[in-house]
Amino acid sequence: MIGLGTMGAGIVEVLAKAGHRVFGIDYDDRAVAGGRERLETSLDRAVQKGKLNPDERQAVVSRVSFGTDKAVLTGASVIIEAVSEKPELKQAVFAEIDAHAPADAILATNTSSLSITSIAAGTTRPDRVIGIHFFNPAPVQPLVEVIDTVLTDPAVIDRAMSFLQELGKRPIRCGDRAGFIVNSLLVGYLNAAVRTYADGRISREQLDAAMVEEAGYPMGPLALLDMIGIDVGHAVLVRMYDETKDRRHAPAPLLTQLLEAGLLGRKTGRGFYDYRSEESVAPVRTPQWASGEGIAEELVTDYLNDAVRMVETNYATPDDIDAGMSLGCRMPKPFEVLAARGPRAVLDRQRAIFERTAEPGDRPSALLEALADAAEPQAALELLRSR
Numbered sequence: 001m002i003g004l005g006t007m008g009a010g011i012v013e014v015l016a017k018a019g020h021r022v023f024g025i026d027y028d029d030r031a032v033a034g035g036r037e038r039l040e041t042s043l044d045r046a047v048q049k050g051k052l053n054p055d056e057r058q059a060v061v062s063r064v065s066f067g068t069d070k071a072v073l074t075g076a077s078v079i080i081e082a083v084s085e086k087p088e089l090k091q092a093v094f095a096e097i098d099a100h101a102p103a104d105a106i107l108a109t110n111t112s113s114l115s116i117t118s119i120a121a122g123t124t125r126p127d128r129v130i131g132i133h134f135f136n137p138a139p140v141q142p143l144v145e146v147i148d149t150v151l152t153d154p155a156v157i158d159r160a161m162s163f164l165q166e167l168g169k170r171p172i173r174c175g176d177r178a179g180f181i182v183n184s185l186l187v188g189y190l191n192a193a194v195r196t197y198a199d200g201r202i203s204r205e206q207l208d209a210a211m212v213e214e215a216g217y218p219m220g221p222l223a224l225l226d227m228i229g230i231d232v233g234h235a236v237l238v239r240m241y242d243e244t245k246d247r248r249h250a251p252a253p254l255l256t257q258l259l260e261a262g263l264l265g266r267k268t269g270r271g272f273y274d275y276r277s278e279e280s281v282a283p284v285r286t287p288q289w290a291s292g293e294g295i296a297e298e299l300v301t302d303y304l305n306d307a308v309r310m311v312e313t314n315y316a317t318p319d320d321i322d323a324g325m326s327l328g329c330r331m332p333k334p335f336e337v338l339a340a341r342g343p344r345a346v347l348d349r350q351r352a353i354f355e356r357t358a359e360p361g362d363r364p365s366a367l368l369e370a371l372a373d374a375a376e377p378q379a380a381l382e383l384l385r386s387r
């Protein structure tokens with residue numbers, strides 16, 4: 001494990017708990033000590049909660065060695081990198097991994113937003129480089145995205161999938177697109193929600209309440225963005241827009257304004273909401289004319305259309321998308337929602353949205369149309385979901 005910050009220390013814990021011998025590497029002694037401390041604090045918490053007994057804790061710790069020397073990589077079968085999210089740093093670390101790792105090792109990056117293809121292409125063995133994207137906190141979150149590139153040897157992906165299953169994780173597969181499955185669907189929806197709010201059709205409280213009460217989401221989109229961090233959401237969108245040129249992914253101007261104003265959400269005390277005072281001024285004036293009716297429905301429909309398009313383009317399976325959104329975001333499973341509403345009803349709504357916005361990204365997915373036009377739409381959808 002290279003990089004022992006929030007994610008790296010958590011992944012070390014996952015690996016060692018599953019019985020693997022682990023080497024944890026960071027760049028200097030202080031950073032290594034920090035990683036060791038993170039691991040021990042997390043294990044102590046597990047013991048306090050009765051999830052681990054003291055002997056097991058000891059056994060986990062004894063399986064982990066720490067250091068700064070990447071020469072230990074000569075003995076590694078799986079190498080996971082989780083250093084800070086900087087392209088030059090990742091390239092440099094992968095050059096070192098490339099110099100030391102055995103020929104048959106899996107080389108993985110935990111990056112959330114960088115191109116895995118370009119990291120792979122910088123090595124002498126791009127066929128062995130993949131993304132293994134854990135979610136925070138790694139010891140408790142079962143979901144892991146496994147990402148291949150146009151250069152990957154499929155056997156490497158198969159090995160990574162079984163390796164993660166043996167760790168007790170729920171790996172889901174996709175290709176190398178910005179945001180992968182979970183962040184691209186989530187952040188795409190969040191951006192649409194911000195635009196709707198900024199249009200002045202609904203108040204922030206109404207919008208957040210509608211997504212919870214009408215759509216069954218665990219949290220409203222604006223409150224969620226405040227929690228994730230406006231800067232973090234904005235950065236994912238910039239990367240997505242850069243790649244897709246889908247205008248829906250261009251950060252909503254209001255999001256950019258909050259970023260420029262330093263209103264980053266909970267961490268700065270203010271974002272869409274003010275967490276410092278009772279009297280919180282909304283960044284958008286209270287709507288005078290609109291009722292906000294149907295907005296939750298619209299946001300959900302667009303999100304379902306995006307999920308179906310992922311399947312249409314062979315990017316991911318319905319089952320993996322459902323697992324990703326439910327485990328990663330505690331959101332309702334898109335393909336379950338689609339089945340409950342029926343492909344025809346969802347298509348009709350999506351057509352209405354497209355007619356109104358004329359936004360190319362809002363065009364109904366061809367697969368959604370095919371499902372709705374099938375002799376038995378529900379059976380066609382079930383067949384798709386079972387594959």
Ligand SMILES: NC(=O)c1ccc[n+]([C@@H]2O[C@H](COP(=O)([O-])OP(=O)(O)OC[C@H]3O[C@@H](n4cnc5c(N)ncnc54)[C@H](O)[C@@H]3O)[C@@H](O)[C@H]2O)c1
Nearest residue numbers: 003004005006007026027031082083084085110111112136
């Ligand atoms: N934090 C999250 O929620 C999250 C979730 C999924 C993926 N990620 C991704 O995981 C990676 C790490 O994120 P994090 O939140 O753990 O960051 P972090 O800042 O907590 O940790 C980064 C670690 O990398 C170490 N490092 C820096 N240069 C190094 C080098 N040359 N060699 C070895 N170690 C070095 C740092 O000392 C630090 O311990 C990033 O790519 C990020 O995008 C983060």
